[in-house]
Amino acid sequence: xxxxxxxxxxxxxxxxxxxxxxxxxxxxxxxxxxxxxxxxxxxxxxxxxxxxxxxxxxxxxxxxxxxxxxxxxxxxxxxxxxxxxxxxxxxxxxxxxxxxxxxxxxxxxxxxxxxxxxxxxxxxxxxxxxxxxxxxxxxxxxxxxxxxxxxxxxxxxxxxxxxxxxxxxxxxxxxxxxxxxxxxxxxxxxxxxxxxxxxxxxxxxxxxxxxxxxxxxxxxxxxxxxxxxxxxxxxxxxxxxxxxxxxxxxxxxxxxxxxxxxxxxxxxxxxxxxxxxxxxxxxxxxxxxxxxxxxxxxxxxxxxxxxxxxxxxxxxxxxxxxxxxxxxxxxxxxxxxxxxxxxxxxxxxxxxxxxxxxxxxxxxxxxxxxxxxxxxxxxxxxxxxxxxxxxxxxxxxxxxxxxxxxxxxxxxxxxxxxxxxxxxxxxxxxxxxxxxxxxxxxxxxxxxxxxxxxxxxxxxxxxxxxxxxxxxxxxxxxxxxxxxxxxxxxxxxxxxxxxxxxxxxxxxxxxxxxxxxxxxxxxxxxxxxxxxxxxxx
Numbered sequence: 001x002x003x004x005x006x007x008x009x010x011x012x013x014x015x016x017x018x019x020x021x022x023x024x025x026x027x028x029x030x031x032x033x034x035x036x037x038x039x040x041x042x043x044x045x046x047x048x049x050x051x052x053x054x055x056x057x058x059x060x061x062x063x064x065x066x067x068x069x070x071x072x073x074x075x076x077x078x079x080x081x082x083x084x085x086x087x088x089x090x091x092x093x094x095x096x097x098x099x100x101x102x103x104x105x106x107x108x109x110x111x112x113x114x115x116x117x118x119x120x121x122x123x124x125x126x127x128x129x130x131x132x133x134x135x136x137x138x139x140x141x142x143x144x145x146x147x148x149x150x151x152x153x154x155x156x157x158x159x160x161x162x163x164x165x166x167x168x169x170x171x172x173x174x175x176x177x178x179x180x181x182x183x184x185x186x187x188x189x190x191x192x193x194x195x196x197x198x199x200x201x202x203x204x205x206x207x208x209x210x211x212x213x214x215x216x217x218x219x220x221x222x223x224x225x226x227x228x229x230x231x232x233x234x235x236x237x238x239x240x241x242x243x244x245x246x247x248x249x250x251x252x253x254x255x256x257x258x259x260x261x262x263x264x265x266x267x268x269x270x271x272x273x274x275x276x277x278x279x280x281x282x283x284x285x286x287x288x289x290x291x292x293x294x295x296x297x298x299x300x301x302x303x304x305x306x307x308x309x310x311x312x313x314x315x316x317x318x319x320x321x322x323x324x325x326x327x328x329x330x331x332x333x334x335x336x337x338x339x340x341x342x343x344x345x346x347x348x349x350x351x352x353x354x355x356x357x358x359x360x361x362x363x364x365x366x367x368x369x370x371x372x373x374x375x376x377x378x379x380x381x382x383x384x385x386x387x388x389x390x391x392x393x394x395x396x397x398x399x400x401x402x403x404x405x406x407x408x409x410x411x412x413x414x415x416x417x418x419x420x421x422x423x424x425x426x427x428x429x430x431x432x433x434x435x436x437x438x439x440x441x442x443x444x445x446x447x448x449x450x451x452x453x454x455x456x457x458x459x460x461x462x463x464x465x466x467x468x469x470x471x472x473x474x475x476x477x478x479x480x481x482x483x484x485x486x487x488x489x490x491x492x493x494x495x496x497x498x499x500x501x502x503x504x505x506x507x508x509x510x511x512x513x514x515x516x517x518x519x520x521x522x523x524x525x526x527x528x529x530x531x532x533x534x535x536x537x
Contacts, residue, residue, distance in 0.1 A: 024098070028437060035430045039067060042423035043283075050286035051372070062141065063282035069148045070278060071431040074271045076155045077167040078435020084468075084488040085259040086436070087447035088461030093238045094252040097444075103253075104260040105433025111264025112429035117420045119266055119475075120273035126175045127277075128182050129336050129387070133380055135281035139182070142533035144278055146181075147174035150526035154518060162442040162450075163514045166483035171270055173522030181527040185534060211486040211515075213471055214464070218491030219498035221463040234462075235499075237455035248458045255465035262472035263484045268428050272420050275428070280379075285372040288379040290419040295366040301412050302362045308385075308409040309354035311402045316348030325377070328352040332384045341391050350388055353381045354409070367416055379417055386413040447489060450507040452496030460499055464491035486515070 043063070086100040095103065124132065131143045151170040158165035226235070233245055243249055279287040323331060328349035335346045360378050364370045370378055389410040398406070452460075468488040489511065496503055 028434065031430065032434060035427060035434075038423065039071075039427050040064075042421070042427075043067075043279075046286045046421070047283055050283070050291065059282060063278065066141070066144055066278040066282070067275065069145065069152070070271050070275045071427060073148050073152050073155075073167075073171075073274075074268070074428050074431035075435035075438075076152050076159070077267060077271070078432045078438075084443065084447055084484055085256055085263055085465070087444045087488075088456060088465055088492075089252050089256045090444055091238070091447075091449075091456045092248075092252055092458050092461050093241055093243045094249045094461075095256070097441075100256065101436050102433075104256060105429075105436055107257050107260035108264035108268060108432045108436075109426070109429035111261040111266075112268035112425045112432070113264075113422070115265040115269050115272075115420075115425065117269065117272065117418060120269040120276070120420060121414075121418045123171065123175070123270050124273035124277065125387075126172065126179070128179050129333060131178075131182065132277065133333070133383065135277045137281075138537035139534060140277070140281050141537045142530050143178050143182070144274065144281075145533050146526045146529035147171070147178050148274065149529055150174040150177065150522050153525055154522050158514050158518075159442060161510070162446045163510050165514050165518060166485045167267065168270060168483045169486075169515070169518045170522045173519040174526035176519070177523035177526030178530045180523065181530040185531065210471060210475075210483050211490040214467055214487035214490035215494035215497075217467040217471070217494070218464045219494035221467055222459055222495045222498045225459050225463060229459075234459045235457055237457050244458050248462075251462050252458060252465070255462050255469060258469035259465050259472070259484070259488065262469055264429060264432065266472050266475055267484055268425075268432055269420075271428055271431075272424055275424055276420065279424075284375050284379070287421075288375050288417070289367040289370065289382075290416050291368040292419070293367050293416060295368075298361055298366055301416075302358050304405070304409045304412055305354050305358035305361070307405050309351045309358060311398070311405055312347045312351035312354060315397065316344050316346070316351055318344040319348035320345070323349050323352055325352055325356050325381075328356075329377075329380060329384060332388055336384070336387055336391065339391060341388050342397075346388070350385055353385050357381050357385065357413075382413045382417050386410045386417070446507065447492055450504055451489065451492050452499075452501045453504055454496070454499070454501035456492070457499065460492065460495035463495050464488055467491050 086095075086097075086104045089095045089100050090097050094100075127143065131140050134140050135144070151167065151174045154170045154173075155165060155167055234248055238244065244252070276287065323345075331346060331349040332341075332353065335341045335343070335349075340346070357378065360370060360374060360381075361367065367378075389406050392406075449455075465488065468484065468491055471487050472484060493503055493508065
C-alpha cells in the first residue's frame, strides 16, 4: 500500500541552479530598486500628507537606515521560514525550484496584505514600556537597532550552516536581551520595566508548542492518509526528475500555497510592529495616530471615552486626590511596570487620561487634525489606557456592562494606535519574497534531504504542509507568533517516523542545538549591542 521508499541516492537532488542566470539577477535587482523607491516615496507622501515637511537630513538618514535594517530582518527571515514552504514541492518535483520560490513569494505577499496586525503588536508588547513610549529617544533608537541586528546576525549564522532556525525565536530572544540590558543600565533606585513576563509566557507557549504539534499531527496525518487514501502512488518517492501524477501535484502545490499564504499572514507581521515603532519615533505626526480613521467615527469614540472615564472615576473615588494629566501618565506607567493596575489611585489616573483623550478628539473632531505638538501626549494616553485595560483582564469589582464598555474602548484605542499602513505590508512581503529567492537552497536541501534517511514521498510532503498550514492559520487567528521552521521541519520528521524511514540524528541534533542556543545567544548579542548603542545615540 505504501510502496517502496527510495533512498536519497535513488532519487537524485532536484536541479538547484535556478536563479543563477543573468536575466534573473537583473530581474531581482530591478525589484529591489523598485521596492526601495516605493518605500521612500511612501514615507515622503505620508510626511507631506501629515504636514511634516521639516525633517532634518540626519533624522531622515537615521529613519532610512532603521527601515533598511528592519526590512533586512524580513529578507533574512525569507532564508529560513519561506524556504521551508517550498522544500516539499521542490523535492517531489511538483514545481521547478525557481517557479516554486516565485510562486511562494506571491502568496506570501497575499498573506501579508490580508493580515490583521495582531501578531505584529503581540511582539511589540514584549518590549519595555518606557522604550515603546519614548521610541524616538536615543534609548529607543538603541533598542530598535540592537534587537534587529541581533536577530539578523543569529539568523545568518544558522543559515550559513544550513540549519533551519526560527526567526520568531531569535526576535523574542533579542527583545528579552534588550529588556534585561535596559534594566541593568537603569540608574540606582529607578525600577525600569524590563520584560513583560505575561506576554513572554504567551509567546513562548506558542513557540514551544509548535514543534511538538508539527511532529505529532504530521505523523498522525500520514497514518490517516494511508487509511483513507489507498493509492500507492501517493506513498512513493519521485522517480528521477519526473513530476508526480496531476492530482498529487495539485495537492502539493495547494499545500505549498497555503503554507506560504499563512506564513505571510503570521511571520510577515513580526517586523511590521518594529517598523511602526521606527516610523512613530522618527515621524510621530504622520504615524503615531491612525490618520485613516474616518471622521464620522469620532463622535462615537468620544462618547465611549467619556463613558469609560466615568467607569474609572466611580472605581477611583477612594483615591486621595485627582492627579494632573502628567501625574496620571507617570502613575499608570509605573503600574504597568509592576502589573499593579487594579488600585483606586490608578483607576482615578485612568479616568483623567480617558477624559484627556475625549477632550482632545472632541476639540479637533478627528485624529488627523490633532496638532503635531499634541500628538505624542494623545498617543501616550491612548496606549497607556489600552494597556491598562488589557492588563486588568477579568478584575473583580467591575460589572458585566462596565467590563464590556472598557473592552469596547480598548478596541477603539487600539484601532487608533495599532495600525499597519498598506505600503508597510507590501514592503515586508517583498522583503520576504526576495530573501527566499536568494537564500532558499541551503534550507531546502536540509529539509528535503537531511532530516529523514529516505527521500521525501508525496504523502509525507503533503502531510507536513497540511499541518503547517492549519497550525499557522490558527495562530494568526489568535494573534500568536509561531515558527514556520519549527512546525514544518518537525512535521517532516514526524512523517519520516510514521513512514518507517528513520531520521538523520546528526541533523536533528544540530537543529535542537540551534533551538536551545537561539534564546541565550540572541539575548547576549542584543544586550551587548544595546549597551554599545546607548553610548552612541
